[in-house]
Amino acid sequence: MMKGCNFNILKGTHVSIALLTLGFVTVMLWAWEKNPFLATLLLAQQNFRLPSSDCNYAKGRWVADSRRPFYSGFGCKQWLSGMWACRLTQRTDFSFEGYRWQPKYCKMAEFERFSFLRRMQDKTIAFIGDSLGRQQFQSMMCMASGGEESPEVEDVAREYGLVKPRGAKRPDGWVYRFPNTNTTILYYWSASLSDLVPINSTDRASDVAMHLDRPPAFLRRFLHRFDVLVLNTGHHWNRGKLTANRWVMHVNGKPNDNKELEDVRNAKNFTVHNVVRWLDSQLPSHPRLKTFFRTISPRHFHDGDWNTGGTCNNTVPLTGGSEVLQDESIDRVVESAVRGTKVKILDITAISQLRDEAHMSGYSIRPTQGINDCLHWCLPGVPDTWNELLIAQI
Missing domain, CATH: 1.20.5 (Single alpha-helices involved in coiled-coils or other helix-helix interfaces)
Incomplete structure (x- = not known):
């Protein structure tokens, strides 16, 4: 008993x-x-x-934070393109600057630039992608410098062959080094993440072979110098961009004859999977390299698109809600490409989807034909959060 x-x-x-x-x-x-x-x-x-499996940085909510932004919207002129500095435009509402992303179950330390640079001592961070990748790069430069004038920071673009070609609006990339910690931050323009080679190198009007199954030559050449790599692509994958750039799809070293790849969406999917597979194959011989594929940055055109007068004039934060609850990514192409590889996803699509008030909209330093930029972001702004999520994972 x-x-x-x-x-x-x-x-x-x-x-x-x-x-x-x-x-x-x-x-x-x-x-x-x-x-x-x-x-x-x-x-x-x-x-x-x-449990570590509960840590999904893309799942959480936006919360107001008076400690934001990390740098002044009036400053950082050394790194920040004037066209993205909304404080220098006619815009009067800047509430979009005062929010941070809070993951649901993940610890994410407060960003502190000196601590970050010490962590990145003797390391190189590379962003390779389109203009949204350039925004993330400029955001990182402003965060790392605090937006302050930093004459000691060295321009080392020549080490990577990045000089402005004669007649070009800008070079194909920028590279800067913080000498106190030997931290290098790099951006290279590759809107499609495919290898682009003029069909006739002596003719400036030549069509350009767009090798869907070959990573950019710059990436292949300098991969061994990177410690952190962030790739992105997306918004140049449309027939208009391909025609304007005179890009002609090539596969296996010759013009594409695969009918399925004539669909630009299929061509993008093919290219993203190809570059991820190639990167994954390279990682065993680059053990210190941490690679991320950033998901697509959402557009917020309403009542049309950029060419037909679409607008994104909302200035009230989080009118569509503040939380992301789903586990899967909106960007299924990137999510499927990295699955089963050592390339990590930097999932920013859903969290950025909630921030339609933070775009350039119709504001610019020199207002022109009433164009609303509902694709690029004001800086300081949403791309700063992308970098916080990146830093938390490296």
Whole structure:
């Protein structure tokens, strides 16, 4: 009888412990949403860890934060293109600057530029992609410098062969080095992430072979010098851009004859998967390299598009909600490409989708034909958060 009683007591004890554990986890998840830093301290005191599988940086919510932005919208002229500096335009509402992304279950330390540069000592961070990649690069330069004039930062673009060609509006990229920590931050323009080679190198009006199955020559040449690599592509994959750039699809070294790849969406999918597979094959011989493929940055055209007078004039933050709850990415192409590889996804699409008020819209330093830029972002702004998510994962 006593043994049975002891068994029941022991059984009841196990149930009580289970209920207490469940209650503790529930309270901690609630606390994590309210104050991740405090929750982390409590977890540490209890020697308790949340499962790492719960850490999805793209799942969470936007919250107001008076400590934002990381740099002045009036400053950072050394790195920030004037066309993206909304503080220098006629815009009067800047509430979009005062938000941070709070992942649901992930600890994400507050960005501090000196600490970041020390972590990146003797390392090179490379952004390769389109103009949205350039925005992320400029954001990173402004964050790392605090937006302050930094004459000590060295322009080392020539080390990578990046000089402005005669007659060009800009070079194909920029490279800067912070000498105190030997930290290099690089951007290279490759809107399609395919290798572009003029069919006739002596004719400036020549068509350009767009090798869908070959990564850009710049990436192949300098991969060994990178410690962190962030790729992106997306908005140049349309028939208008291909025609304007005189890009002619090539596969296996010859003009494409695959009918399926004539569909630009299929060609993009093919190229993204190809460059990810190539990168994954290179990683064993580059053990220090951390690679990310950033998902597509959303556009917010309403009532049309850029060419037909579409607008994105909302200035009220988070009118479409503040939370992202789904586990899968909106960008299925990138998500499927990196699956099963060591290339990580930098998933920014859904969180950026909620921020339609943070685009350039109709504002510019020199207002022109009423064009609304509902693709690029004001800086400081949303791309700063992309970099916070990147830094948290490196």
